[in-house]
Amino acid sequence: MGRMVLALPECAISIPHITTRPFPDAMMQHAFSWGRLSKPWPLLILFSGLAVLWGCWPIVALDFDLWYHLTGGAWIVQHMRLPDAPFFSYAPAGKGWVDYYWLFQVLVHGLYQVGGYVALSLLRAALYLATVWGIYAYFRAAREDDGAGAGVVALLFTCAYALALQPRDALLRPHAFTYLYIVFLHYVLNYRQRLAWALPVLTVVWANLHGVEFPVVMLVLGAYLAEYFLAKLMRREHAAARYKAVRWPAIVSLYAICVTPAGFSLLAKAFGGPPFHERVVMELAAQPLDRFLALFFYPDERLMAGVTNALVLAAALGGVWLAVNRRLRLSRVVLFAGGIILLPMMRRFTYEYLLLTLPVLGDAAVLAASRFTRPIKARTAALASLAAVGLTLWTSVAFWGYRPHYPVDTARLPVGVCNFLMQEGPGGRIFNVPNSGGYLQWRLYPKYKIYMDMQTMLFPGLDLFTSVTAFGNERVMRGVLRDYAPGFLLADVQDKDSAKLIKKAGGHFEPVFFDDMLTLYVDADRFPDLVARFGLKALVPATCITADYEAMDAKERDAAMAECRRLLAIYPDGLAVNTVAAKILIAGGRYPEAAEIAARLMKLYPARYMGYALDGLVAFKEGRYEASLSRNKEALARALPSEREMVVRNIYATYARLKEFGKAYETLLSVVNPMAPGTKFTDLYDLGMSAVACGKSREGAQLLAMAKVKAGPEDAEKVKEIESLEEMLRRG
Secondary structure (H helix, E strand, C coil): CCCCCCCCCCCCECCCCCCCCCCCHHHHCCCCCCCECCCCHHHHHHHHHHHHHHHCCCEECCCCHHHHHHHHHHHHHHHCCCCCCCCCECCCCCCCCCCCCHHHHHHHHHHHHHHHHHHHHHHHHHHHHHHHHHHHHHHHHCCHHHCCCCEHHHHHHHHHHHHHHHHHHCCCCCHHHHHHHHHHHHHHHHHCHHHHHHHHHHHHHHHHHHHHHHHHHHHHHHHHHHHHHHHHHCCCHHHHHHHHCCHHHHHHHHHHCCCCCCHHHHHHHHHCCCCCHHHCCHHHCCCCHHHHHCCCCCCCHHHHHHHHHHHHHHHHHHHHHHHHCCCECHHHHHHHHHHHHHCCCCCCHHHHHHHHCHHHHHHHHHHHHHHCCCCCCHHHHHHHHHHHHHHHHHHHHHHHCCCCCCCEECCCCCHHHHHHHHHHCCCEEEEECHHHHHHHHHHHCCCEEECCCCCHHHCCHHHHHHHHHHHHCHHHHHHHHHHHCCCEEEEECCCCCHHHHHHHCCCCEEEEEECCCEEEEEECCCCHHHHHHHCCCCCCCCCHHHCCHHHCCHHHHHHHHHHHHHHHHHCCCCHHHHHHHHHHHHHCCCHHHHHHHHHHHHHHCCCCCHHHHHHHHHHHHCCCHHHHHHHHHHHHHHCCHHHHHHHHHHHHHHHHHCCCHHHHHHHHHCCCCCCCCCCCHHHHHHHHHHHHHCCCHHHHHHHHHHHHHHCCHHHHHHHHHHHHHHHHHHHC
8 A cells, every 4th residue: 555645834743832722722712612502402402312312223233243242252251261262163263363352242241131132222322422422522622611502613523423423333343432432532631631540441441342453542542642752852841741641641551452361462463354354344345535525415324424524524624724724733643644544444444534533623623713703693503503413313313214123123133044943953063154143153052053253353264255155156065065064054045046056066955944034954864854844845935025926826825825834933023934924815815814914014123114015915905005005105115225116016006096197107117217128018018008097198109119019929918908099099
């Protein structure tokens, strides 16, 4: 990576004769009086809203790391020592394991034992809110004599950071403690130096929570020490006085980083990841700096990305502005340089950059306040505060969307296959796709051992390669079956080719169970009884949810329904299997039973579209078109981009039955491109008929003519209808 040079004017790094404040008192007389708030109510609204949102939000499997932390904590508590190898895996161990987040694992395990997922949700909320409060406190501390109010500038920055940190802090992982500690270090070293001797103790605690990020914490401590020692070297005693009180606590804290069971061997772990793991773990992927030039303003996750980019740019521009005004201090240069080096290395380092450059933004804000001393009217300050807080909360709600089932959303967890393996399976080795490995080990160890999880630093790079390619490459799978002889295989439930590939690789495995995430294959030679009892014949896991059960005969539907009941006996709450069962019941005209399943799914999975779409389909079949339209609109609001087309087509059909042909035409046109080569005859026909029915004769005639070109022998009757309608249009 090329070296990045920050060009500064001569003598830009100045160490003026000041106290612990970043600016002289004469300048600080006006700092943050610009936009001062007379009452703290905007801050109360902001933190109250965020507290309600975060405290009531369930644990969602955005990734599966939380569960391998729970497993690790349980193992440590049970054995009263730290693991030195991946105990949950049968894969050959790599280099010595340094469990650098053992204290976090013990903490979350203990909280789970006491309060389950509710306690974990509250811990996540507390870490996020404490970090945001620390950011506010940092900006606020620049001007302590503002009384109970808060500067509008401080509130704006707090709101910006509150938005930027949400996507990352949504994951309950050790990095949340690191983010909080970075902010705390800035706050104490700059503004609350009487607390400095708490830092060595807190650093020991932090190092055992997430010690692998020691380079970042060392950078923070080193930046302030560098400014102190440079001032001493240049014999500027008044400048050195700024950090004199914290120099020894900071030095001791540097050594405290190694007060972990790993000792000094921890220092090698931050740089020991396997090659190419960033191609699998997206947060580890490099990022170009020009991506931060894009700004977005719509109040959803796009605004969060826009605010993040704005903060990245603001820190850089603020540093330049401070340098031009000879207010850029050495500690800020070191922090900014470290952040800008980290920023392109990994996507996850965006947040480290934002927190490292917090003092740069703080100093820039104080300098701005000193330059713009004209007071703002109380009403203007109140409106600005209200707008900032309102936009922050609105964007946060839009980002989170509909709340899943509290306290944990199981829609993305392989609960069903784990239930089956624990209830019916004999134990043994499982070869699995790695992404869900954290949850699998938590549920299945020690009865089963898996191949690996996403703790990529524990395994040789070849293991990661094997785990992510085996279900897509026959030779790799053959090697897995030969070298490890697993009795069970767990493939992605949406993988349509896994069964064929396993057979080509020489394995005699049969599918016996699937849930919303994974399909379980069992070695039929070793476990013939299990296959005989549970082997799936009528249901194909990858395609059964989209199968056309109305086109099947009653015998086929009955066979599929029998397998659904067998699966639901193991996992009654399965989203996919319940959806299949409801579709089979609807195809058989058993609408009340299907409606019961739909109601259950809406209760268990309120943020997913399936239950609402099924209830809308039942209403459609029963002729309750208004109710169907309402339910399908609710389904559409919850559907993922890949799920939207099916729901939109249902809305189109409902509009057509309601004879609202204009809305029907526009709805179908939103998902069908008439000019696309793959557009089917039926879609062109439906578009054309709807267009004609709503008075768009010109468009309708064109669409119907296009449909005739794509018509096949099976479309002969509809072609006759088109020709008849064309004749009517010519006469009319």
